[in-house]
Structure formats: structure tokens, C-alpha cells
Amino acid sequence: MTKINIQHMMAESGVAFGTSGARGLVSQMTDQVCAAYSLAFLHGLGLAKPGQRVALGMDLRPSSPAIVRACAAGIRQAGCEVDFCGMLPTPALALYALAQGIPAIMVTGSHIPFDRNGIKFYRAEGEISKADEAAITGAEIELEEKSLFLPPHPSLLPEGEGADANVLTVNPAALHQYRQRYTDLFAADLLSGWRVGIYEHSSAARDCLSDVLGALGADVVSLGRTDTFVPIDTEAVSEEDRQRGLAWAAEHRLDAIISTDGDGDRPLIGDETGNWLRGDIVGLLCAHFLGADTVVTPVSCNTAIEASGLFRQVIRTRIGSPYVIAGMEQALATGGSSVAGFEANGGFLAGNGLTVGRQALAALPTRDAILPALAVLAMARQQGCKVSDLLAGLPQRYTASDRLQDFPVANSRALLDSLQRDDTAYRSLWDDELGAPAQRDLTDGLRLTFENGEIVHLRPSGNAPELRCYAEAGSMERAQALVTLTLQRIADGYK
Template sequence: MEIFGSSGVRGVANEYLNPEFVCNIAQAAGSVWDADAVALARDTRTTGEMLGNAAASGLASVGSDVHRLGVVPTPGLQAYCERVGVPGVMITASHNPPQYNGVKLVGADGIELSRGTLERVEERLLAEDFAAVAWNETGREERIDDARDRYVEQLLAAVDRERIAAADLTVALDPGHGAGALTSPRIFRELGCEVVTVNAQPDGHFPGRDPEPVAENLADLGRLVRAADADVGIAHDGDADRAIFFDENGEFIEGDGALAALAAAELDAGDTAVSAVNVSQRLVDVADRAGAALSLTAIGSTNIITRIRDLQADGESVPVAGEGNGGILFPDYRITRDGAYTAARFLELLAAKPASEVIAPYDDYQLLRTDVKYQTDDERRRLLDAVEAVAREADATLDTTDGYRLDYGDSWVLARPSGTEPVIRVYAESQDPARSADLVERMHEAMVAARDGD
């Protein structure tokens, strides 16, 4: 797909992602859906209202009424779409920096569109083939004021409230000024937790930290955990579809470790877990011990969701899926990434033991990541040529599902283009931190030399 990446369309707002482009995306999606009504929501980004207005205009122009939900986490929009039976448009750039925004499309079942449906939307978009209606058939707007409340209520009903409340937990929460600031504090308080917060004021400038919930952005949360003597720290990205954790000592928990712990509690023999080609050995080991299969896809929620639906259509049980970035899915609940639901399921584990003990079995491997930026298509080509050259010379098993993954048995390295940013991402994992660093450094050096013409 030329336009839709691994998680929708994203770009710098009012430059690449301007109102005309967003209007056209909405027209194309509305033309494919041919729905009487479409839900529309946004995260807290300063350009969200502007681009939401553009999307509303595009949807109305093809005859769809627009249900405007306002600022809602992406899983909140998805819950609304499922409950009401309408497709949806989410204006969000998720974890990207404040100047970015984006568009994510959701079906009437509350699930992100499959690759096949996205390709149909993209064909309409590129051909400017929009099903515009007559002036007296254009859609109207309706404000929906209870979308956040209904989302919170259905989430609370889906987890073990009594188990969590009995654990008497203190939660340190960092919603990162995003949409989760309007829902997650309430969710955890109603689960019976004492909640202390940082960066909990909705603010599209993201003054406290960048939206991506990675260790280098979350120092304040670690300090808050220690200062409040909290049992766990929880961080979201801009649209709150991801959750990242700190243990009771204020130590950052790798997302792959949290995924492994949650998967271990879900998987039984005969099940299938779904993850991406950058999967950690932690999840591989968990699936092996459970007697479960592990199905790998290209990176990105769109690819993972499409694989889950295909497996379920074949009658396979898929109780857990996701990536090590905090985007975890529990398909029996809903085939969506939901940061608050993921966090609540993690709290269930803390009823039995502290977070540090929950994660301890999955601390054997160290995953490193770095990004190599490019500015032109020619630089991108040179970077990928360098990656291919390293792959050809390596004494490793090569997987080209998404980029180049080299598996050395005791370690692996992956280089692949981002679906949302002009970077090539490099990942490496090993039980030996020096080995991980060496694999990343060798790939990084080869790429930078090729890009800069050295």
C-alpha cells in the first residue's frame, strides 16, 4: 500500500497531512463503507479539531451522518463502533511527536480495517473516485457526549474488579497528556486502586514528555513510583492504545517482558499467539512451554489484526497477540490494542505477586533498538542496500517477512523501514548485552556509511 502504512496514515500536520488530504481520505473511506453513519473521534493533538472537521466534511459529502465523539482513546472509538454498529475514523498519530497527526480507520465491528479493505480505500483515494451525493443527501452531524463513559463502563465489566480491588494496589499513572488522561485515572480508581498521576492534563503540546512511552521519556514516572511507594507505574501513548509498565521499585519493565508475562497467563496447548517479526525470544519461549504456536507477521497493528482474523476464521484459538511496544491484544475481549485494558489485566497478575516477581522469569534477554534517519528516496535505497549486503554475508537464518531479520540461534538482529516515519529501525536481542550492542552497531555503521557515501 502506498498511503496506508502499518498503522494508518501519519505525517506532519498541515504539511503532508493537510485538511484536503484528510477530507479525501474520509471521502474514500465513506465511499467504500457506504454507511448511513460514521463515528469520528480524536486524541488531544492541537491539530485534531482542524483535521476532524476536514474528515467530517468528507464523510458528509458522500452521504454519511457523522457521530462526533470528541477526544476519546482509540479503543474508546472502537468500543463505540462495535456497540452502535457503525464504522469509524480516528484522528491520531498515536506515539508520534506533537507536530504529527494521522488517520486510522475502524470497521463497524470495532476492529481496524483489514489490509484488503484498506487497499480498496486506497484505490478510491488515489483515483479520486468518491461517491459524492446531491446537496439534499449530504450527511449531518450528531454530538455523542457519553462515549468515554460507556467505554469505561464496558471495560470495567470485562476485568476481575474484585481481584484487583482486594490487592489494595497503588498505581502511578502517566497518560502523557493524551486521550487516556480523560479515562484511565477513573478506570483505575474504580478498580479499587489508589491513583497518583503525572502528565495527566490533556494537552496537545505534550509539555511533560513526548507521546511515545519509551524509557527515555518516562523518568518522571519512575520517580513518581518511588516517591509514592506505588505497586506499579503505567504509561500510555497519545491515543492510549498502548501500556508500558514500571515495577514497584520504579524500574522500567521492557514491553517484551510484559507481553511474555501476560501471554504466559493466557496460552494453553493448541492455542496460537500472534506477534511481529521483531518478536522477542521471551514470547517464543512462553509459547513453546505452553505448547502453543506462534504466528509472525510484518510489523504493525494492521498486519497483526489481519492475521488474527484469518486464524480465527480457520477455527484457531488466539487468546493473546501484540508487540513489545506495549500494544497488546486480547482477541476474546476485542481485536484491538487497548492500553487501559492491558493495564487492568496486568493488575490482575499483581494480585498474586509484586511486579518485579511477575517479570523476573522474562529478564533473560536484552533488546536494543536504534533508528537511522533518511531524507530522500535515494538515501533510503542506499540504507536498504547496505542492510541487504550485511544479510548476504551473515552466517545466520534470514527472514524477509518485513525487512531483514538475521537469526543467529542465541541472538538476532532486524532492520526494517518504519511504516510511519522516514527511518530504518534496527533491533537486536541476545542474552548477552554486549552481543546485542555489537549486532546493532555493525548494522548501524554499515547503514550510516552507505547513506553518507563513506
């Protein structure tokens, strides 16, 4: 047995909690580290009971099977049973665990670069909280090293095949339940007559999404499928993907294009012209379609949410689903009757009291990509309009975002500290083009609202050495120009 202090292990390995789960370089995520995290999750939160089932899933990253193997070893060493759900979207695993009343572990790096991966943890009630993270990181566990000597990769066999106790056979129930959630909720002819493209790339949701759209009557067109992992970031769509969307829409005469990030919990939705919708606008539309009276959303999201007047209450939080979930719980406790949460990446969290037509929507308080995609398509069909027309009635506030990759967190913090304490430091980035800052919001990073009403928000990523920049202005061109200008001047300053 090897005694492991998780706090020390985090410092030594570099694998630590960010905005969503524990993440690090693949080279750092050794069998010992991954098994130790699984043990710390189960023991630290008091979930390790003899015979307790733990749902386990993964995305399509090539490093995920080896991490699954190590997590399975940790689950078994805790005295629990592995319920392996195979490759599937994160919200599908979360929905299954919620329905079964069991904890879950998802191996995924979501949208972060190819050389990284991560592990997300779920209680039976849903995503772990920041308090739960603290309990995991404060745990001390004993790891039986010999338990890590398992076959090099889990075998992905159909249910019932494979007698070896170390072989992980796939339980298809989670994927089936997730598909059925949406095929039961929406009319079977919802998308009849529509051609919908699916930008499949290496998304864990690609086949499930195709099944659901097809079951709802869409003529589905497969686009961009690849066996090579592609880290799609729905908050910072690449220029290549912008051009792909435009070309696909024209070539295939599409009514919409749907995609997700790597683990299927963040949507990327294109209109009939191939222009990608911003995630926070998708969230706004989805919350309205579902009848939410209260929305909870991070500080980085578009101020059109308040300006639209569609919601009784808007609660702003720090960035990351645990903070959004905490805000949703607060809203319900203080009288919110129908509560929804969403992030700038488009991931939608369904709280209590939401409906589709007259049907109640079961809560799923974790990021989901398929629900907001279907809500946007259903709104357009319901109103007899194109997807792009849904934006016409919203306040004309536009947001853009991008990031500086391989930008040390220490540099990000030094920059934000300078901008916060020095009233003239902003001139080094924007001169007098925006006027003086009228408001500084320190909820998460630094969000500056200038005298001309334009907004620039800077924050270090919680998952990777990146500096993210969000800008809001009266036109898309202006918002994008602000992001480009800001990041270019920051990059130039650190050369």
C-alpha cells in the same frame, strides 16, 4: 465539485498509508485531503448509505480538531451522520463502533512526531484490512469544496447542546462503554492497597485510565500531566523517561506505573522500581493471563514467546496491526480456540475465546493499552508478588530498540539491500563481533540471527522517515549496546 483521484492525491500531498492508517505532515493534511480520505473510505468500501452513522474521535494533538472538522465534512457529504465521540482512546472508539455496528474514523498520529498526524479507519467489524486500504487508495471521488467552509474548530459541547448543524457535540457513550468493559471484568478491590502512578503526559487515555484504576481500588498518583503534546513511543523509551520512571517510583513508593502512547492503544508499564517493561513481554504475560492457546505477533517480538512453551502455537507476521489481525483470523479458521495478538509496542488485540477468571472477554481485535496493563497488575496480585517478579520465570532473552529519526526511507532500503545481497557487508557495522549471520529473515525489513544467537533487526518505519533497530541478546545491557552500536555506525556512514 472537484474530482479527486486518491492515488494522485497521495503522491501530490505526501499523506499516505503506513503500518496503521494514513499519515503525513500536518502541513500536508489539508481540509481537502482529509475530507477526500473520509469520502474515499465510505464510498470505496461501500459504506456510504443515507443516514449511516459514522463514529468520529480524536486525540489531544493541537492539529486534531481541524482534521476532525474536515473528516466530518467528508462524512456529511457522503450522506452519512457524524456520531462525534470527542477526545478518547482509539480502542474506546473501536469498541463503540464494533458494538454499534457502524464504521468509525479516528484522528490520531499515535506516537509519531509532533509535526505529523494521521487518520485511522474502521469498518463495523473492526480495523480495515490491507485489501480495504487498496480500495480506498484506488478510489476516485467528487468533493464539494464549499462543504469545507465550516467553523475553524469543532466545538466540544456536552451531548444535547448546540443547535448549529456544523457544531460537533460530544456523545459520551463510547468512553462510558470502554470504562465499563474493565470495571465489570475485574474485581472492584483488585488493586486495593496499591499505589499506582499514571504517567499522563498528553495521552488521550489519561483520564479514562485514572477512572478505571480508581474504580478497581488503586490509590492513583498523577504524574507528568501536560497540555503540550508529547510523542511517547513505547518501543523506543527516551532516556529522560527512563530516569523519570526510576525517580517517580522512589519518590512516591509506587507498586507500578502505567502510561500509554498518544492515542491510548499502546501501553507503557513500569514495575515497582520504575523500570519500564518491554511491550512484547507485557503481551506475553497478558496472553498467558487470558488463557490464549495461540498468539499472533510480528517478527520483531522477543523469541521468549516461543521459548516460554506457554502457547500451543505462535504465528509470526509482518509489523502492523492489519497483519496481526489477518494472522488471528487465520488462526481461528484453522482451529485456534483462544487467540490473542500483540505487538512489540505492547498493543494487545483480543481475539475470541479469551477469559478473565471465569468471565468471557469480548473480542476487541484492535490495539489496546488498558487490558494488558490490568492483566499485568492482576497477575501480580493473584500471585502475591511484585510486578518485577513476573519476569523471573521467563526465558532470559532481552530486547532493546531505538530509531534514527529524519533518516530517508531510500537510505534505509539501500542499506538493507546491501546487507541482504552482500555476505560481507555486515562487517562494516559489526566487524567480527557477532560472527557471521546464521539466518536472514525478510518477513519485514531484515532480521539477522548471528552464530552467537544474538539478533539484530533493521526496518524502515511505515509511518515516518525513520530507521528502526531491534536487538535481542542474553542481557538487557548487551541488547541495548547492540542497538546503540548499530545505529551509531549507520548514522556515521551517512554523514
